[in-house]
Amino acid sequence: MSGLARQLAAILAGGAALLALALGVTDEPLLYFASLVLIWAIFAIGFDLVFGLTGLLSFGHAAFFGVGAYVQALLTLDMGWAFAPAFGAALLAGAGLAALFGMFAIRMSGVYLALTTLALAQLVNILVEVKLRGLTGGSDGLIGVPRPEAFGLDFYDSGIYLAFLAILFTIALAAAAILRRSPFGQVLQAIRQNEVRADQLGFDVRGSKIAVFAVSGLFAAAAGALMGGLTSFVGPDMTGWKVSGDVLIMTILGGRGTLLGPVLGVLAFELLRDVASAWTDHWYGILGIVFIAFTLFLPEGLMGGMRTLRRAWRTAGRGRPATGGDAP
Amino acid sequence: MLSTIVIGLSVAMLLFLLASGLTLIFGMLGVINFAHGALYMVGAFASWQVVAWTGSFWLALAAAPLLVAVIGLAMELLLKPLYARDHVFQLLLTFGGILVLEEAVRLVWGLDYKSVTAPPFLAGSVAIAGSEIATYRLFVIALGLAVAAALFLMIERTVLGMVLRAADSNAAMVRCLGIRVDRLRSFTFALGAALAALGGAVAAPLLPVQIGMGFSIIIDCFMVVIIGGLGNIRGAVAAAVLLGMVQAFGQRYVPDWIAVATYGVLILVLLLRPQGLFNLGRERSA
Numbered sequence: 001m002s003g004l005a006r007q008l009a010a011i012l013a014g015g016a017a018l019l020a021l022a023l024g025v026t027d028e029p030l031l032y033f034a035s036l037v038l039i040w041a042i043f044a045i046g047f048d049l050v051f052g053l054t055g056l057l058s059f060g061h062a063a064f065f066g067v068g069a070y071v072q073a074l075l076t077l078d079m080g081w082a083f084a085p086a087f088g089a090a091l092l093a094g095a096g097l098a099a100l101f102g103m104f105a106i107r108m109s110g111v112y113l114a115l116t117t118l119a120l121a122q123l124v125n126i127l128v129e130v131k132l133r134g135l136t137g138g139s140d141g142l143i144g145v146p147r148p149e150a151f152g153l154d155f156y157d158s159g160i161y162l163a164f165l166a167i168l169f170t171i172a173l174a175a176a177a178i179l180r181r182s183p184f185g186q187v188l189q190a191i192r193q194n195e196v197r198a199d200q201l202g203f204d205v206r207g208s209k210i211a212v213f214a215v216s217g218l219f220a221a222a223a224g225a226l227m228g229g230l231t232s233f234v235g236p237d238m239t240g241w242k243v244s245g246d247v248l249i250m251t252i253l254g255g256r257g258t259l260l261g262p263v264l265g266v267l268a269f270e271l272l273r274d275v276a277s278a279w280t281d282h283w284y285g286i287l288g289i290v291f292i293a294f295t296l297f298l299p300e301g302l303m304g305g306m307r308t309l310r311r312a313w314r315t316a317g318r319g320r321p322a323t324g325g326d327a328p
Numbered sequence: 329m330l331s332t333i334v335i336g337l338s339v340a341m342l343l344f345l346l347a348s349g350l351t352l353i354f355g356m357l358g359v360i361n362f363a364h365g366a367l368y369m370v371g372a373f374a375s376w377q378v379v380a381w382t383g384s385f386w387l388a389l390a391a392a393p394l395l396v397a398v399i400g401l402a403m404e405l406l407l408k409p410l411y412a413r414d415h416v417f418q419l420l421l422t423f424g425g426i427l428v429l430e431e432a433v434r435l436v437w438g439l440d441y442k443s444v445t446a447p448p449f450l451a452g453s454v455a456i457a458g459s460e461i462a463t464y465r466l467f468v469i470a471l472g473l474a475v476a477a478a479l480f481l482m483i484e485r486t487v488l489g490m491v492l493r494a495a496d497s498n499a500a501m502v503r504c505l506g507i508r509v510d511r512l513r514s515f516t517f518a519l520g521a522a523l524a525a526l527g528g529a530v531a532a533p534l535l536p537v538q539i540g541m542g543f544s545i546i547i548d549c550f551m552v553v554i555i556g557g558l559g560n561i562r563g564a565v566a567a568a569v570l571l572g573m574v575q576a577f578g579q580r581y582v583p584d585w586i587a588v589a590t591y592g593v594l595i596l597v598l599l600l601r602p603q604g605l606f607n608l609g610r611e612r613s614a
Contacts, residue, residue, distance in 0.1 A: 057419070104598075108599075110415055111360045111419055114419060123588065123595075126588055245423065284431050
């Protein structure tokens with residue numbers, strides 16, 4: 001089996017396990033926790049396509065997340081659209097907006113791009129919170145965002161909704177795995193490693209940057225729309241800089257530039273939130289300290305840390321008999 | 329009209345106090361300090377605390393920068409291992425700094441906002457050419473100009489400033505000449521942090537002291553620093569005056585569109601002249 005086929009098989013197996021979890025567990029807090037993790041994971045997987053794979057730091061991904069959420073909410077609540085077409089429109093809106101952001105990435109990189117995407121996202125935030133108040137409900141947000149209705153299933157059952165999320169998450173993860181190994185993904189990696197050389201080799205650097213932003217925005221918008229369904233609420237905070245910061249933190253914690261890193265990061269982030277917020281209101285400060293420690297000592301995140309450990313294990317193991325243990 | 333100009337100038341000087349620290353740190357260390365707004369916030373809260381304890385605004389004006397300079401030293405200590413790495417990691421570290429500082433402020437001072445009253449002889453207003461001008465705003469302008477002059481003299485006329493400029497253009501050479509560049513960097517970061525806190529202490533009687541006050545102003549400061557040209561003090565003065573005026577007149581005539589205009593201009597400048605409007609012939613990459 002080729003590497004990709006093996007990877008996809010593993011992803012499918014993981015998806016099936018998630019599905020079993022969703023349908024087998026009845027503990028409400030656990031179901032909610034898992035739903036939150038899967039939605040953020042879809043977001044982080046998409047974010048890492050721009051940040052980890054292509055090496056562009058965006059500080060404005062909240063805009064795509066929020067626009068996805070609002071388009072979904074507005075089309076279903078005000079226009080009476082069904083879930084599926086509204087979801088499609090939300091994805092398109094997120095991808096379109098992200099492509100627009102991507103056009104800025106052609107002209108700048110690094111810190112300048114981070115500032116520009118932040119400013120663009122803040123513009124979207126003002127638009128949503130103040131300028132389009134009549135449409136978006138301003139700082140009150142929109143309440144009662146519906147979940148899908150299909151196949152006679154009750155999506156308001158937490159387990160069913162989690163199963164639905166598990167299927168979408170599996171699709172997203174598989175899509176990211178295919179994209180990373182595709183020729184397009186190779187070009188993106190080439191851009192990260194040496195943009196000038198990639199350009200000189202004749203690859204379409206500009207087009208690729210815009211395209212990867214669009215794909216990334218699609219993932220973000222999907223996550224936003226699904227979040228609206230989970231909490232039945234969308235608000236202007238979903239387009240705020242804290243959301244952009246959170247997805248960045250998650251990706252760094254797990255390990256940028258790897259397929260599973262962002263997923264692992266989301267899990268670590270949400271676990272930390274769950275555990276730390278139980279004994280202190282100031283868990284965000286603890287998160288900040290953890291984040292600083294990772295930036296300093298584990299820039300490759302948990303994935304990188306595990307790689308180092310595995311390598312150390314192997315090196316240590318070489319001195320001993322292959323069966324392991326201390327016996328001579 | 330005149331009062332709008334005075335308001336514009338006082339906003340400009342406040343922005344300059346913050347932006348000068350930001351641009352100094354960038355010029356010397358090549359670091360964009362995302363947490364600069366958070367340092368400003370800590371400065372404002374610290375000054376409120378000193379006023380609450382001692383009743384002296386002047387003591388607060390001196391103590392807040394000192395406290396925040398120490399925080400700056402600690403941050404620079406953490407940044408040290410990252411100078412050799414990608415700029416993005418420095419940005420990430422200072423972003424982590426925001427989370428920690430905001431939470432620390434919440435822990436110490438709580439969620440509700442505080443207000444500081446200016447000392448009595450700055451509290452009133454004076455009549456100039458038929459307009460009532462708040463005395464405190466005149467004080468802010470005077471202080472801003474004094475700091476600008478002091479910074480300018482330090483950088484252009486003193487040995488310390490010469491070494492700073494030299495280390496900016498070629499750190500390795502300066503190190504070879506027997507100057508401890510890493511100490512110079514610590515000093516610069518502490519000075520920049522102190523300037524942010526001074527801005528916070530000066531702003532405390534003008535604005536409500538609250539969590540999140542750092543973020544709303546930091547975007548304006550990035551704008552000043554970028555329009556002025558990263559690392560350029562003179563450009564920062566000009567850009568601060570420009571932005572202060574735009575904000576004061578905008579507040580008077582089209583208050584609904586200020587934020588939109590601010591972000592719009594920032595995006596345009598980043599797109600068209602990322603090296604700043606006032607940096608002629610001196611380009612640097614970040």
